[in-house]
Amino acid sequence: MSVFTTVTPDEMGAFLKRYAIGGLVELKGIAAGITNTNYFVTTTHGRYVLTLFETLRADELPYYVNLLAHLAQHGIAVAGPIANHDNAFVDTLNGKPTLLVNCLPGAVIDAPNAAQCREVGEMLAQMHLAAGHYDGHMANPRGRAWREAVAAEVAPFMDEAAAAELAAEVASLAAQDFDALPAGVIHADLFRDNALMDGDRVGGFIDFYYACNDTLAYDVAITLNDWCVLENGDIDAERARALLAGYQGVRAFEPAEAAAWPQLLRAAAVRFWVSRLYDFYKPAAGEMTFAKDPGHFRRVLQHHVARRDFWL
Amino acid sequence: MSVFTTVTPDEMGAFLKRYAIGGLVELKGIAAGITNTNYFVTTTHGRYVLTLFETLRADELPYYVNLLAHLAQHGIAVAGPIANHDNAFVDTLNGKPTLLVNCLPGAVIDAPNAAQCREVGEMLAQMHLAAGHYDGHMANPRGRAWREAVAAEVAPFMDEAAAAELAAEVASLAAQDFDALPAGVIHADLFRDNALMDGDRVGGFIDFYYACNDTLAYDVAITLNDWCVLENGDIDAERARALLAGYQGVRAFEPAEAAAWPQLLRAAAVRFWVSRLYDFYKPAAGEMTFAKDPGHFRRVLQHHVARRDFWL
Numbered sequence: 068m069s070v071f072t073t074v075t076p077d078e079m080g081a082f083l084k085r086y087a088i089g090g091l092v093e094l095k096g097i098a099a100g101i102t103n104t105n106y107f108v109t110t111t112h113g114r115y116v117l118t119l120f121e122t123l124r125a126d127e128l129p130y131y132v133n134l135l136a137h138l139a140q141h142g143i144a145v146a147g148p149i150a151n152h153d154n155a156f157v158d159t160l161n162g163k164p165t166l167l168v169n170c171l172p173g174a175v176i177d178a179p180n181a182a183q184c185r186e187v188g189e190m191l192a193q194m195h196l197a198a199g200h201y202d203g204h205m206a207n208p209r210g211r212a213w214r215e216a217v218a219a220e221v222a223p224f225m226d227e228a229a230a231a232e233l234a235a236e237v238a239s240l241a242a243q244d245f246d247a248l249p250a251g252v253i254h255a256d257l258f259r260d261n262a263l264m265d266g267d268r269v270g271g272f273i274d275f276y277y278a279c280n281d282t283l284a285y286d287v288a289i290t291l292n293d294w295c296v297l298e299n300g301d302i303d304a305e306r307a308r309a310l311l312a313g314y315q316g317v318r319a320f321e322p323a324e325a326a327a328w329p330q331l332l333r334a335a336a337v338r339f340w341v342s343r344l345y346d347f348y349k350p351a352a353g354e355m356t357f358a359k360d361p362g363h364f365r366r367v368l369q370h371h372v373a374r375r376d377f378w379l
Numbered sequence: 380m381s382v383f384t385t386v387t388p389d390e391m392g393a394f395l396k397r398y399a400i401g402g403l404v405e406l407k408g409i410a411a412g413i414t415n416t417n418y419f420v421t422t423t424h425g426r427y428v429l430t431l432f433e434t435l436r437a438d439e440l441p442y443y444v445n446l447l448a449h450l451a452q453h454g455i456a457v458a459g460p461i462a463n464h465d466n467a468f469v470d471t472l473n474g475k476p477t478l479l480v481n482c483l484p485g486a487v488i489d490a491p492n493a494a495q496c497r498e499v500g501e502m503l504a505q506m507h508l509a510a511g512h513y514d515g516h517m518a519n520p521r522g523r524a525w526r527e528a529v530a531a532e533v534a535p536f537m538d539e540a541a542a543a544e545l546a547a548e549v550a551s552l553a554a555q556d557f558d559a560l561p562a563g564v565i566h567a568d569l570f571r572d573n574a575l576m577d578g579d580r581v582g583g584f585i586d587f588y589y590a591c592n593d594t595l596a597y598d599v600a601i602t603l604n605d606w607c608v609l610e611n612g613d614i615d616a617e618r619a620r621a622l623l624a625g626y627q628g629v630r631a632f633e634p635a636e637a638a639a640w641p642q643l644l645r646a647a648a649v650r651f652w653v654s655r656l657y658d659f660y661k662p663a664a665g666e667m668t669f670a671k672d673p674g675h676f677r678r679v680l681q682h683h684v685a686r687r688d689f690w691l
Contacts (some may be wrong), residue, residue: 087505090452109500110578112454142400142424142461142481150455154512169454189423193399197678201468268424 070096072104072119079108079117084158085151088112088166093275099260102276104163107170115331116146119163124155128164130203132156134252135168141197143154144271145191146171148312155286173263173270181309182267184294188313190269191257191290195283195318198252207255207279209338211241217341229365233344236337236368243330245282248323254278258293284324287314288335292367300366307378325379332371340364382408384416384431384475385480388566391420391429391550393616394472397463398479402426414588416475419482426482428458431475435588440476442515443587444468446564447480453509456502456583458483459521485575485582493621494579496606500625503602505594507630508563519567519591521650529653536660541677548649548680555642557594560635566590566599570605596636600647601625604679612678619690635690644683652676 074082080091089111097105097116104119120128132148136156139147145166148156158165176183218237222230254261256277263270287310295306320328344362350358386394401423409417416431432440444460448468451459458480460468467637470477488495494564502567530549534542570588575582598620607618632640655673662670 086454089505090591091499111575115454118655135453140459140462142427142465142479144424146567147452150452150509152453152508152511167454193401196464197399197462199464251585 069092070106071121072161073106074106074119074293078161079106081328082165083108083110085153085158086149087152088115088149088167095206103234108167114148114169114281116168117361118166118168119160119162120165121163123164125157125159125164128157130205131278133203133303134168134198134278135275137201138194138197139169143194144171144192144269145275146273147270148344162171167359171263171271171273173265175260175262176264177259179238179259179294179306180266180267181217181306183264185311185313186264186267186269187257187290187294188261188287188310188315189317190272190313191254192314192317194254194272195251195286202251203252205279207253209255209277209279210281214337214341215241217345221341221344221348225344232365233337233340236333236372238335241244243327243334244287245327245331245334248282248284248327249321250280250282252278253281253283253289255281255286256288257286257290282331283318284320284328285331285335286312288328288331288340290363292332292335292339296367300363301370302367302378304376311378320379328379329371329374329377332377333368336364336368336371342366348372382416382418382475383433386416386418386429386431386473390473391418394470395420395422396478397465397470398461399464400461400479403558411564411646420479420635424592427461428480428482429472430478430480431472432477433475435476437469437471437476439581440469440478442517443590445512446513446590447587450509451481451504455506455509456483456581457506457587458583458585483575483582483585485577487572488576489571491571491606491618492579493617495576496581496618496622497528497625498576498581499569499574499602499606500599500622500627501629502584502625503566504626504629506566506584507563507598513564515564517591519593520564521567521589521591521654522593526649526653528551529657533653533660535654537656543563544677544686545649545652548645552642552646552649555639555646557597557639557643557646560596560639561633562592562594564590565595565601567595567598567601569592569598570603572659594643595628595630596632596640597647598641599623600640600643603652604647604676608679613673613682614679614686614690616673616688616690623690632691640691641683641686644689645680648676648680648683652680 076094079094093109095107106117108115108117135148137146138145149167150156151158261274262272291310295302297303308365341358346358346359388406391406405421407419415433418429420427420429449458450457459479462468463470530545573586574584603622607614609615619675655671659670659673
């Protein structure tokens with residue numbers, strides 16, 4: 068259940084008068100999502116999604132919100148934000164910062180096929196290009212410093228073999244330098260549950276609240292590690308090749324990116340192994356936890372370490 | 380036939396590489412429209428419309444193009460412009476300034492019903508509100524000076540009774556002062572052929588190339604004079620009341636607007652009587668003309684002059 072802040076139809080009807088999108092027809096809480104409150108808002112003009120931000124403050128939102136507006140204006144499949152009559156995307160309702168966006172077509176899928184992976188790769192590359200002129204900037208809050216600090220913090224809770232494996236990998240990554248690779252705005256969390264698929268097409272990428280400026284090919288690695296993974300943590304070669312072909316059909320890897328690619332796949336696996344370890348061993352007090360199996364990304368990492376074929 | 384500048388699929392395919400909207404699937408000239416060249420562009424991501432501007436120069440376009448972007452961001456049903464990888468809406472193809480926009484749902488309808496007139500009135504009011512913070516400004520090029528100059532220019536070609544009638548009306552309007560009425564961005568040409576209807580809903584308003592800053596209620600009068608007109612030039616009361624109720628449900632007329640309303644209806648009729656007279660008597664050399672009957676708006680005017688009921 069993700070409606071932390073209740074909005075009544077009367078409140079919503081009054082709120083909509085600040086916008087040019089018609090009168091309220093239906094208001095319905097959305098169960099998915101664990102951080103913010105979301106409602107489907109049907110008006111006389113169409114369908115929208117209202118988000119009430121439960122943790123992000125209004126002054127933290129412009130990077131994400133203006134990014135969505137920028138990408139929507141470039142034709143990227145994202146939920147375009149709607150401005151109010153004060154010409155602002157972020158408004159306030161019941162004490163929370165809000166965002167109204169267009170409703171996207173499609174649904175989350177658990178078992179993508181190769182054609183869908185190709186489309187996701189292609190749209191991701193288009194997104195990387197379209198964000199080229201985006202003037203916001205945010206360092207990756209899940210970058211090297213975070214990785215090293217959290218890995219050290221969770222180590223005492225882990226079994227010895229796993230802790231040693233993680234420490235070795237974190238040390239190995241510390242010796243890598245991705246800073247010379249092409250960088251820009253990345254989604255940084257483009258898992259299957261953050262994309263709506265409309266048949267084989269991308270209906271839209273959602274949940275940009277990990278977006279930041281970082282290495283573009285690292286974003287591809289994060290995406291591939293989820294979209295193309297098998298249950299045992301190995302990667303399905305057919306889907307991986309399709310995703311990479313979709314991506315590189317729009318933006319071909321430079322030689323330096325191709326050279327770093329095996330390490331980027333490992334870095335992407337470590338990123339989520341570490342955050343899942345943290346959520347598993349250090350759940351926030353009072354927070355409803357949906358801790359996912361940290362072992363999954365350990366297995367993904369192990370497959371990458373053992374691999375010789377990186378589908379390039 | 381409105382394809383003045385031919386674009387080949389090869390040229391379009393290369394052009395699309397400047398955008399993030401996928402690869403070309405189909406390219407099809409659009410027959411409607413008499414000023415610009417328009418193509419339906421189907422890509423792997425969706426459907427778009429490409430306009431090549433045949434008469435407007437690139438430096439004249441920002442007012443219109445940024446207005447469309449502004450309105451789209453406010454959720455108004457207009458074709459949102461797509462920015463290229465240089466972050467510009469206006470590009471160049473085959474020597475002409477271009478604009479790519481999203482394809483809108485719906486179709487032009489000739490015989491609107493009252494429900495459709497209500498929706499058009501409502502969306503027009505939302506558009507007026509949404510444009511409240513638009514920072515572009517353009518004086519109406521079809522305002523009083525134009526009206527008086529063109530009326531004088533066409534008078535020698537008209538029969539005496541009509542010329543006298545027009546001169547009297549132009550003199551009468553010169554004594555009116557609409558400058559104190561609420562003003563803002565108006566479409567200024569929201570005829571039935573400039574809206575796509577999706578059932579009873581507005582799929583989108585199109586063809587903003589007469590948009591300018593002028594009296595808001597004058598825009599309503601222009602719209603009503605076309606959407607609610609009968610073949611004999613009289614106004615259908617049911618549709619007129621529906622359009623006005625739709626508009627005023629969002630933005631109620633101020634007393635000064637209601638007082639000026641009969642004169643605004645006449646001013647709106649004269650505006651198009653004059654331009655049709657001009658197109659009829661002074662067609663541009665070499666231009667393919669689609670001159671419409673000027674007498675239609677003379678009859679609309681006559682009905683307004685004789686009327687006692689203005690549906691308010």
